[in-house]
Amino acid sequence: MKLVGMLDSPYVRRVAISLELYGVDFVHEPLSVFSTFNEFARINPVVKAPSLVLEDGTVLMDSSLILDYFEALAPADKKLLPQHAEARAHALQVLGLALAACEKTVQIVYEHHLRPAEKLHEPWIERVTGQLVAAYSLLETHLAQPTDEPLTQAALTAAVAWSFTQLKLPTVLEVDAFPNLQRHASRLEQHPAFRNYPIE
Template identity: 50%
Template sequence: MQLIGMMDSPFVRRVAVSMAVLGIPFEHRPVSVFRHFDEFREINPVVKAPTFIDDDGTQLIDSTLILDYLEQRAAPPARLMPQEPAARRNALHLIGFALAACEKTVQIAYEQSVRPQDKRHAPWLERGVADAVRAGTWLCGDRLMQPDITAAVAWRFTQHISPGEFGSSRYPALAALSERAEALPAFVGAPLE
């Protein structure tokens, strides 16, 4: 199995961390959609990260689709999504907010790095991320699951792109969740580059 893309993408990183937690071995190919555009286009003509290639040649793009595919390969007790309908709805709700935060942070990064200062839309840059995290244990019970992985990856990415914009004092539960998660081997093994 191959995971293609850079770990500075929260979408690539959430798949890498999830695969490590699930115990699924894979080869990480750090190919950039920007610096290695032609090489990436040879792998995937859409040039979208993450790109996942299974041993049988199955190619998937989009972290959510890749993770759904991998969930179905995992034994039910090891899965990272709750199976009970109400718990699953809650998990999807939390993941949706974390993914929206990732997308907004990517857009902020583009806004700050690509658009000239006099053309930036200030109200867009001032939008924040809600702290939907409860203090204490993991979000969906007593073990790390997909909502935790996605929220922790989103928080770390946001801190990397916009340091100081969304401080730990403003979102203490989210910061604490991320700190707990980032100390785990699966996160340490997939560092934000």
């Protein structure tokens, strides 16, 4: 199997870390949707990262859909989402917040790096930044109680999201205002699966 995409994408990175935790063998092909667009298009014409090429040639895309496939295949002791409905709803709530934070970070980065400066729309940037802050403020509350439990999909995605935002938007969020998130991400970044797929 082949995972296509750059590790500076939180979506690619969460898939890579998750696949290692599932015990899935795969090769990482670090293609960019920008600088290697044509090469990426030969694998997946949609050029969406991450893309995962299964052994039979099937191409899966979108991190949540890729991980849903492997969660279904994983044995009970390797699953990253709880099976009980109430616990799963809580995990999905945290996941939704973390993925929203990733999305809003990407939107802000694209606004500043892809759109001409004279076409920047400040009210839009303020709105998206407010959504980003709201997502992380809610995550901060969810992470108020430290835990040493085995890695879950919600926990790892929250850490991946926070590290991504801190890398891409270091001046937008004050780290000191989110001590629980900072502690959580710092701890998980030391995990072997995180260290094997460092943010680029």
